[in-house]
Amino acid sequence: MFPLHRGRRLRTNESIRSLVRETTLSPSDFMFPMFIAEGENYQAEIASMPGIFRRSIDLTVKEIQELFALGIRAVNIYVKVSENLKDNTGKEAWNPDGLMQNAIRSIKAACPEMIVMPDVALDPYSIYGHDGIIEKGDVANDPTNDALVKMAVSHAQAGADFVAPSDMMDGRVLRLRQGLDAAGFENVGIMSYSAKYASAFYGPFRDALDSAPVDSTEIPKDKKTYQMDYANRIEAIKEALWDVEEGADMVMVKPGIAYLDIVREIKNAVNVPVTVYHVSGEYAMIKAAAERGWLDNDKIMMEQLMCIKRAGASLISTYFAKEAAILLNK
Secondary structure, eight states: OOOSOOGGGGGSSHHHHHHHOSOOOOGGGEEEEEEEOSSSSOEEEOTTSTTOEEEOHHHHHHHHHHHHHHTOOEEEEEEOOOGGGOBSSOGGGGOTTSHHHHHHHHHHHHOTTSEEEEEEOSGGGBTTOOSSOEETTEEOHHHHHHHHHHHHHHHHHHTOSEEEEOSOOTTHHHHHHHHHHHTTOTTOEEEEEEEEBOOGGGHHHHHHHTOOOOOOTTSOSSSTTTSBOTTOSHHHHHHHHHHHHHTOSEEEEESOGGGHHHHHHHHHHOSSOEEEEEOHHHHHHHHHHHHTTSSOHHHHHHHHHHHHHHHTOSEEEETTHHHHHHHHHO
């Protein structure tokens, strides 16, 4: 009689395994983060992120069309701002003819059905590399929120489908919702970075945008006064619930694979889609190990993406999106 239950019966071959598989992946599960630079016909690989590029708008549009053909339906876009346009107010962030605004218009003109979610935070525009306005030696919460509203409205005017606040200021989701609605953009959504941890996994991303905090004794040396302490779990649930109450249409957990316990907790707590950001450091580690022959890039990539989806992600923002979509389409 023993054993009465034999789990291996359901693992006998790939056909059976596929019949009972609990979690599946498709290209529409992915959002591709993209870095946009000034110029024309410009492309530069990011040294710490092999296979990921800063591109001018014209080449970004070509890449967008390839992504859409693969089945990817969303992009999260960031801009590398010229040093001469940076200051402490972030005013370039809501310039109607700024790089971000022009990029949004160009993408939507070329591929109207691609969902565009521009980043909303001041760090690419700040002389200090922080996500907000510096006052009295720290990031000033409420003045930063005022700036973020202007930024988000300018993105909506350019054609953004969602805005994606990554700044972690208190109350910014409510302010953004009020500002968008007052400007007539009730249908522009908010994907809030609700549980964004102060993580060392972001290093390559800051290389891509040259947006790390500057080294100065007069301002915070890191982002720990607004990004979350990675020792905390309950705080993440609280932040996500607050953002939903304030009007977030989606909430995000960032980073990804090291925070899957948080993904599941938030998925269980909220009634909106949960996005997970599989971040630059997680991407770079796999690439570095694969280059040395220590890991199989494709197998590890798909395993991690599957695990993120299994933990509760409705959407995965990942630098592997294009690679994974190509594999899945095969």
